[in-house]
Amino acid sequence: xxxxxxxxxGQRRPTMKEVAxxxxxxxxxxxxxxxxxxNVSPELTAKVQAAIKxxxxxxxxxxxxxRRGKTGTIAVVIRDIGDPxxxxxxxxxxLWARSSGSVVMIGLTDEDPERERDVCLEFxxxxxxxxxxxxxxxxxxxxxPHVDAGMAVVTIDRPAxxxxxxxxxxxxxxxxxxAIDHLVRQGxxxxxxxxxxxxxxxxRERVVAYRxxxxxxxxxxxxxxxxxxxxxxxxxxxxxxxxxxxxxPATAILSANNMTTAEVLRGMAGRRDRVALVSFDxxxxxxxxxxxxxxxxxxxxxxxxxxxxxxTERLPEPHRPGRTVRVPVKLTxxxxxxxxxSS
Amino acid sequence: xxxxxxxxxGQRRPTMKEVAxxxxxxxxxxxxxxxxxxNVSPELTAKVQAAIKxxxxxxxxxxxxxRRGKTGTIAVVIRDIGDPxxxxxxxxxxLWARSSGSVVMIGLTDEDPERERDVCLEFxxxxxxxxxxxxxxxxxxxxxPHVDAGMAVVTIDRPAxxxxxxxxxxxxxxxxxxAIDHLVRQGxxxxxxxxxxxxxxxxRERVVAYRxxxxxxxxxxxxxxxxxxxxxxxxxxxxxxxxxxxxxPATAILSANNMTTAEVLRGMAGRRDRVALVSFDxxxxxxxxxxxxxxxxxxxxxxxxxxxxxxTERLPEPHRPGRTVRVPVKLTxxxxxxxxxSS
DNA sequence: CTGTTAGCGCCTTCAG
DNA sequence: CTGAAGGCGCTAACAG
Numbered sequence: 001x002x003x004x005x006x007x008x009x010g011q012r013r014p015t016m017k018e019v020a021x022x023x024x025x026x027x028x029x030x031x032x033x034x035x036x037x038x039n040v041s042p043e044l045t046a047k048v049q050a051a052i053k054x055x056x057x058x059x060x061x062x063x064x065x066x067r068r069g070k071t072g073t074i075a076v077v078i079r080d081i082g083d084p085x086x087x088x089x090x091x092x093x094x095l096w097a098r099s100s101g102s103v104v105m106i107g108l109t110d111e112d113p114e115r116e117r118d119v120c121l122e123f124x125x126x127x128x129x130x131x132x133x134x135x136x137x138x139x140x141x142x143x144x145p146h147v148d149a150g151m152a153v154v155t156i157d158r159p160a161x162x163x164x165x166x167x168x169x170x171x172x173x174x175x176x177x178x179a180i181d182h183l184v185r186q187g188x189x190x191x192x193x194x195x196x197x198x199x200x201x202x203x204r205e206r207v208v209a210y211r212x213x214x215x216x217x218x219x220x221x222x223x224x225x226x227x228x229x230x231x232x233x234x235x236x237x238x239x240x241x242x243x244x245x246x247x248x249p250a251t252a253i254l255s256a257n258n259m260t261t262a263e264v265l266r267g268m269a270g271r272r273d274r275v276a277l278v279s280f281d282x283x284x285x286x287x288x289x290x291x292x293x294x295x296x297x298x299x300x301x302x303x304x305x306x307x308x309x310x311x312t313e314r315l316p317e318p319h320r321p322g323r324t325v326r327v328p329v330k331l332t333x334x335x336x337x338x339x340x341x342s343s
Numbered sequence: 344x345x346x347x348x349x350x351x352x353g354q355r356r357p358t359m360k361e362v363a364x365x366x367x368x369x370x371x372x373x374x375x376x377x378x379x380x381x382n383v384s385p386e387l388t389a390k391v392q393a394a395i396k397x398x399x400x401x402x403x404x405x406x407x408x409x410r411r412g413k414t415g416t417i418a419v420v421i422r423d424i425g426d427p428x429x430x431x432x433x434x435x436x437x438l439w440a441r442s443s444g445s446v447v448m449i450g451l452t453d454e455d456p457e458r459e460r461d462v463c464l465e466f467x468x469x470x471x472x473x474x475x476x477x478x479x480x481x482x483x484x485x486x487x488p489h490v491d492a493g494m495a496v497v498t499i500d501r502p503a504x505x506x507x508x509x510x511x512x513x514x515x516x517x518x519x520x521x522a523i524d525h526l527v528r529q530g531x532x533x534x535x536x537x538x539x540x541x542x543x544x545x546x547r548e549r550v551v552a553y554r555x556x557x558x559x560x561x562x563x564x565x566x567x568x569x570x571x572x573x574x575x576x577x578x579x580x581x582x583x584x585x586x587x588x589x590x591x592p593a594t595a596i597l598s599a600n601n602m603t604t605a606e607v608l609r610g611m612a613g614r615r616d617r618v619a620l621v622s623f624d625x626x627x628x629x630x631x632x633x634x635x636x637x638x639x640x641x642x643x644x645x646x647x648x649x650x651x652x653x654x655t656e657r658l659p660e661p662h663r664p665g666r667t668v669r670v671p672v673k674l675t676x677x678x679x680x681x682x683x684x685s686s
Numbered sequence: 687c688t689g690t691t692a693g694c695g696c697c698t699t700c701a702g
Numbered sequence: 703c704t705g706a707a708g709g710c711g712c713t714a715a716c717a718g
Contacts, residue, residue, distance in 0.1 A: 040704085065405040098461070359712065370690090384687065
């Protein structure tokens with residue numbers, strides 16, 4: 001069995017010109033057939049299609065893009081492809097892209113503003129029709145020339161700064177309210193708050209909401225129970241010890257993002273305390289844990305679809321003012337948040 | 344605050360020609376500066392850089408690609424971005440791509456051969472330098488013309504057919520052997536096998552290995568304990584009932600992929616049997632379950648890095664014969680596989 | 687060191 | 703309905 005095509009190895013790919021020659025028609029006729037333009041006689045169409053098949057011709061998108069000025073490409077810039085939230089986003093965008101004949105480029109930032117900038121600049125050089133991103137840097141003004149030139153930018157999870165863009169945000173405050181209300185209703189007052197680094201927009205919104213919710217319940221926030229940092233295994237281990245191994249330990253933990261939650265669970269596995277836990281962000285297998293994870297779930301799918309909708313609306317009128325959509329979140333009760341205060 | 348760049352809205356992007364005019368140099372000099380070619384005087388370099396900055400010039404990759412014949416693009420075609428295994432792959436490829444100035448296009452197949460073909464054809468029209476994929480269709484011969492033209496293809500998890508490509512495969516047989524040996528050592532003989540659809544390469548390799556391993560232990564395989572199908576919540580529920588609600592129920596389950604495992608865990612949560620479970624493929628939070636999940640773990644990172652290595656080696660000599668690398672797997676013992684037979 | 691010329695593969699424009 | 707010419711933005715191959 002030969003593994004090479006009809007042309008043998010090391011072959012250049014055939015061009016439209018060669019197809020035209022083989023079919024005995026003009027270049028433009030091939031172009032018409034390839035692009036399914038009307039006004040080509042059935043005979044010529046057949047001839048061209050035969051030539052295309054014989055030569056294994058595939059159009060060169062680079063040339064097409066250059067000529068048309070549209071690339072049929074969507075750029076997606078997110079923290080990490082492994083995060084279920086962003087995975088959902090990627091999936092939804094890919095689905096839409098395929099249905100519309102586009103292609104998705106994915107770039108990862110790992111929450112590093114510099115990487116975000118590098119990746120975005122790399123991407124915009126390829127002139128994507130749209131850019132969907134979860135911004136981390138303070139400003140995205142380096143995208144301004146491309147926004148001016150018609151690139152549609154939609155952000156998800158966090159807003160952009162320095163450019164005109166649409167944004168899809170979760171109802172962070174509402175979610176934290178639900179979580180705190182739920183824990184207070186179980187009798188908790190010493191509720192530790194474990195959140196992400198404050199340079200992240202959602203982390204800021206959530207911790208502010210935590211303080212507001214506590215105030216609403218007339219509970220003084222014990223600052224020793226509030227920890228904001230990047231979620232690492234060691235870091236969260238230390239944090240857990242800090243909020244639990246003390247004279248008046250926390251009786252409940254509000255973990256403000258899914259990576260923190262995973263680490264809290266890991267840390268709790270090595271302890272004997274029975275502490276209530278509510279997570280902002282659900283985990284993939286949250287229902288399989290025992291107790292099940294009580295979590296404020298963001299509907300990644302809804303957010304992704306909203307982002308795509310905003311993008312499709314923005315595409316035809318790229319210079320319209322930016323819109324912001326808040327997507328509701330939902331508290332899912334499974335057990336971990338219903339543990340009563342132990343002391 | 345104005346959200347538009349210096350050029351105002353609706354602007355065309357500046358071209359190299361305009362930069363040249365503004366800097367008072369030839370087109371090619373700008374090209375040299377942009378590409379950091381040597382032999383440009385510091386004065387001209389400075390002039391050009393100034394012009395670039397003033398005009399917010401960014402090179403047009405489409406034109407570059409067309410001219411150079413290289414696109415600096417890696418295409419990745421996988422089942423699902425949410426699958427941790429493929430997420431690791433995507434992450435590794437993206438990391439490498441960034442370090443080498445390339446960009447990653449991602450396409451999803453959802454295990455549908457037709458979608459695989461559509462996505463791949465869409466991608467190859469963009470002339471990626473390399474294609475990394477987990478093939479599902481019977482043949483990938485539609486890629487042959489592009490392989491002939493120098494596109495490097497590396498497959499992961501499964502081999503390709505009909506083209507010359509490298510492959511990175513897990514040691515499926517070895518992993519199943521380890522799992523069965525482990526269960527037999529605990530005293531199990533009625534070991535149910537729940538696997539994926541046999542059209543998937545890994546599913547075939549694994550079920551064959553299961554039969555071989557059972558034979559090695561002189562255990563007759565009870566065909567009623569072997570179930571091969573797509574892992575859906577309902578399907579696995581029925582399957583569980585079939586292998587457990589019977590006169591001689593299975594005392595152990597070997598679940599042959601992570602999606603099946605997740606559904607088995609869901610199904611078991613609603614039952615009272617204490618059945619041993621070993622999973623081929625680990626789960627993200629397998630250590631947090633109780634009991635912890637005993638699993639044969641594939642090192643997605645190692646496989647991904649191997650794929651990238653093969654790709655970089657193939658890039659300069661695209662017509663070399665295909666290589667296949669088997670990556671070892673490792674049994675991780677956490678509790679679920681150490682439950683003894685109950686009857 | 688710098689500039690000119692040609693053309694990558696395709697689509698747009700306009701003429702037959 | 704079909705075709706010929708021109709150029710999208712850039713770089714390779716030469717000239718100076």
